[in-house]
Amino acid sequence: MATQHPRLVAFDLDDTLAPSKSPIDPRMAELLVRLLGVAEVCVISGGQFAQFTMQVIDNLVDVDAVTLTRLHLMPTCGTQYYRSEEGTWVQVYAENLTDDQKQRALAAVETTARELGYWETKTWGPILEDRGSQITFSALGQAAPVAAKTQWDADGVKKTALREAVQSLLPDLEVRSGGSTSVDITRRGIDKAYGMTRLAELTGIPLDDMLFVGDRLDENGNDYPVKALGVDCVAVEGWEDTAAFLETLIPVLQTVSR
Ligand SMILES: [Mg+2]
Numbered sequence: 001m002a003t004q005h006p007r008l009v010a011f012d013l014d015d016t017l018a019p020s021k022s023p024i025d026p027r028m029a030e031l032l033v034r035l036l037g038v039a040e041v042c043v044i045s046g047g048q049f050a051q052f053t054m055q056v057i058d059n060l061v062d063v064d065a066v067t068l069t070r071l072h073l074m075p076t077c078g079t080q081y082y083r084s085e086e087g088t089w090v091q092v093y094a095e096n097l098t099d100d101q102k103q104r105a106l107a108a109v110e111t112t113a114r115e116l117g118y119w120e121t122k123t124w125g126p127i128l129e130d131r132g133s134q135i136t137f138s139a140l141g142q143a144a145p146v147a148a149k150t151q152w153d154a155d156g157v158k159k160t161a162l163r164e165a166v167q168s169l170l171p172d173l174e175v176r177s178g179g180s181t182s183v184d185i186t187r188r189g190i191d192k193a194y195g196m197t198r199l200a201e202l203t204g205i206p207l208d209d210m211l212f213v214g215d216r217l218d219e220n221g222n223d224y225p226v227k228a229l230g231v232d233c234v235a236v237e238g239w240e241d242t243a244a245f246l247e248t249l250i251p252v253l254q255t256v257s258r
Contacts, residue, residue, distance in 0.1 A: 005256045006211035006232070008072075008203065009035060009249070010196065011242070012223050013045035013055060015215040018239055021051070023059050028239055031246040032056075033063045038253040040203065042072040044195045046222065048131060049075045049082060049091075057089065072203065078195020079133040079186070081202065092202075096132040097187065101173060105135040105185040108169040109162070113137065116165070118158055124148075133190075137162070139181040149180045159183060193225035207231050213242055 014020040017028055024032070035041055043056060052073050060068075068084040075082070079095045097105065106128055113119045113127075120127070123141035139158070140148055153159050159177050166183065167175040178184040192214075200207050210231055214223030217235045227233045236242045 005253060006039060007209040008040040008042060008199075008205045008211070010042035010044055010072075010199070010210060010212045010226075010231075012192070012212075012214035012216070013043055013047065013051070015238055016213055016236055016242055017043065018055050021055070023055050025239060025243075026059070026061075028243055029059045029061060031243055031250070033060060033067065034250050035246060035253075036063070036067045036070050038250060038257045040070045040072065040205065042074060042199055044074040044078060044192055044199075046077050047075060049073070049080060049089075051075070052082070053089075072199060074195045074199065076131070076133045076186075077190050077192055078198045079190055081198070094132055095187070097135065097173075097185075101187075102130060102135060105170060105173060106130075108166050109135065109137045109183065109185065112162060112165045112169065113139070116158070116161060118162060133186060135185040136178065137183045137185075138179075144181065146180075152181050191225040192223060193229040196226050196229060196231060213245065 011017050018024040032041065043052060045051065052075055065084065065087045068087065071084060073082040074080065081092045082089050083092055110119070110128065118139055120140055123144065125141035125143040127138055127141055129136045129138070129142060138144065139152055159181070163175050163177050163183050170185065172188065174186050174188045174190065176184050196207065196212065207230065211234065212226045212231045213234045213236060214226065215236050215238065216223040217227050217233050218224065234245055236245065
């Protein structure tokens with residue numbers, strides 16, 4: 001049963017609002033501003049706040065400070081939360097790993113990578129990164145070219161071996177395969193369902209009054225936990241689908257809000 005008149009519409013970012021790692025289209029920017037006129041809006045993604053800035057915020061035009069207060073940004077699956085206050089983006093909270101968790105994670109992944117022979121000397125930028133709520137290992141460095149990354153572990157065997165070995169050393173944390181050469185370490189149980197639950201607590205808007213739009217609502221997808229949580233979901237296959245959906249949703253919500 002689809003929520004006819006959601007009070008809040010939440011979106012995945014990559015391949016839902018924009019092509020992966022790319023800015024939103026001007027048409028999507030205009031639709032989001034129109035939607036903000038009639039509903040609360042959330043963007044939730046596994047990425048960092050800098051991605052939200054580059055892909056979404058910097059591309060919203062003709063939007064006033066009051067309208068922006070209805071936009072809720074949840075980087076790293078809601079372990080961070082940002083709101084706009086008088087036109088400035090403010091971090092409301094960040095649920096970072098503790099110093100002890102960070103140190104154990106950094107030590108476990110470095111030791112294991114060295115033991116397995118995956119600690120490379122020719123790299124592009126640092127191999128280890130402290131992202132606050134996440135420790136990231138990138139075998140060839142953060143800025144490695146795509147071709148080199150693709151070649152490093154074409155069959156995924158290295159990443160799987162590293163992930164499993166590190167996970168066994170860190171039973172209280174979650175170790176996941178990230179991009180083509182990367183392994184991410186976070187607290188356990190952090191996914192988009194976690195973020196949506198936090199959002200409901202923070203806004204006071206029940207999950208029943210929310211709608212979620214995502215491109216990976218299939219069982220293996222990173223949007224699936226939101227569906228499993230029982231939130232009404234709309235599946236899309238790219239930002240053009242999302243735009244078409246908003247073209248029909250916005251007029252309906254405008255009628256209700258009058
Ligand atoms: Mg996506």
